[in-house]
Amino acid sequence: MPSPVTRFIVAITASLSLSAIVAAQSSGKPFDPDFVRNLESLQETLIEKEVTGSNVILVGRDGEIVHRSVRNSGRQGDRDITEETLFPIWSMSKPITIVAMMTLHEQGLFDWNDPVSKYIPCFADLTVREGDTVRPAKTPLRVIDLMTHRSGYSYYPSVPGIPPRHDQPQQSQTKFKDLQEFCEVAAAYPLDFDPGTDFRYGINQAILGRLVEVLSGRPFGTYLEEAIFEPLGMTETSFVLDAERRARFQPLYINIGDLNGYTNLLDELNYDPDSKAHFGGEGLVSRPDDYAKFCEMLANKGDFRGRRILSPESIEAIRTVYSEDIFPELMPGVDMGFSVFVTTDPESEGHNTPLGVFGWSGYHNTHFFVDPDSNAWAIFMSRARDFNGTIPPRLRAAVYGERSSN
Known part of the structure; x- marks a missing residue:
């Protein structure tokens, strides 16, 4: 019986040419010989198992796209992905914010150990919650703490499904008119620990967005x-x-509990053209071929087709480890750099991903990784909830192959 998945591949790349296959193996860590078949199987499985709806994968190496495939579900309420389709990339906004900060650092406009209050004064007198009490923070909030998710800020609310308290700094374009307003609420809210002493994934890039505004003018x-x-x-x-x-915005596939279907009513952010509350951790909308250019630049150590965006030293700084075993059950074998995972233990990962590969994911199941040592990258985009943490390692395994058990 034929698969229910519609086997659609964008016409201009309906099949890989021999030159593209050669390019996929041209330098650095080789791709698995069956990486194309592996990727297409992953796409189909995710649809068949109702993890995502329609999805798209792009893979690049040495400045060329060596694989591009779309799998459309054909299901009622879903929409076929085209070259014009837009996706909310959520936390894949974070690396873009990090790169913005790197460009300002290369201009000498700040030091990593500078207190954030030097540029945004409301962060001068922070507090820390300890049980039922709140005390003054023992250490200042530094720029480096925001870059590495070591600030003490979390996401709010911390328990899914519970609305945030009125005083919590949730990324809301209806509550805040701009990033300064957001920062003032964040600065007044107690931290989970003293800045720089631990890791917690949180609202850091939203604050960095305001820092970019102050530093750049x-x-x-x-x-x-x-x-x-x-x-x-x-x-x-x-x-x-x-x-x-908005007419090109992919519908959200939601498969949580008793909910299973497609909707355009759960955007969460309003993406209002008049809003100035542009959250650097969550707020961007993009297209796969657009984000591919960003990945190409990172994979080529900061150079994009002869135009330098970042220095190679900045790329190395991004993938320098600051926190180890950040999510050991969800993400074994990876640590945290500048708001990106960094592969440090391929044996724990169970496949042949090289050391030093970095990337991140978005809430609605957008995922990417970059391999600067091989000038390679890959992107997966869909729009689906709940977030599925198995997709990133499966994407890497499809490209690089499973590790032999011998």
Whole structure:
């Protein structure tokens, strides 16, 4: 009986040419010989098991896209992915914010150990919650703490499904008119621990967005346009959805408990063209081929087709480990750099991913990794909840192959 998955591949790359296969193995760590078949099998399985709806994968090496495939579900309420489809990339916004900070650091505008209060004064007198009490923080919040998720801030609410308290700094474009307002609420809220003493995934890039504004003298979105999007030709990546862009926004597939179907009603962010609350950890909308240019630049150690965006030293800084075993059950074998996972123990991962590969994921199941030592990268995009933490290692395993048990 034929698979229910519609086997659709974008016409311009319907099959890999021999030259593309050669390019996939041209330098660095070789891809698995069956990586194309592995990836297409992964895409189909995710649809058949109702993990995602329609999905797309792009893989690049040495400045070329060597594999591109779309699998459409054909299900009622889903929409076929085209070259014009837009996705909310959620936490895949974080590496873009990190790169923005790296460009400002290369200009000498701040030091990693600077207190954040030097630039955003409301962070001067932070507090820490200990049980039922709140005390003054023993250490200042530094820029490096925001870059590495060692600030003491979490995400709010910390328990899924429970609405946030009125005083919690949740990324809301209806509550906050701009990033300074958000920072003032964040600064007034107690931290989970003293800055720099532990790891906790949280709202750090939203605060970094405001820091970019102060350091650059530009609105956050404007600086991203000038420093990253325009040089890379990322014309479809933005914090905004106008009527034309919203018509290309992929529906959300939700499969949680008794809910199973497609909707356009759970965006969570409003992507309002008039909003200035542009959250650097969550807020961007992009297209696979746009984000591929960002990955190409990272994989080529900061150079994009002859135009340097970052120095090789900045790429190395991004994948320098600051916290180990960040999510040992969900993400074995990886540590945390500048808001990206970094592979440090391939044996724990169970496949042949090289050391030093880095990347991240988004809430609605967008995922990417970059391998600067092999000038290679891969992107998976869908729009689905719940988040599935098995997709990133399966994506890497499909590209690099499973580790032999011998």
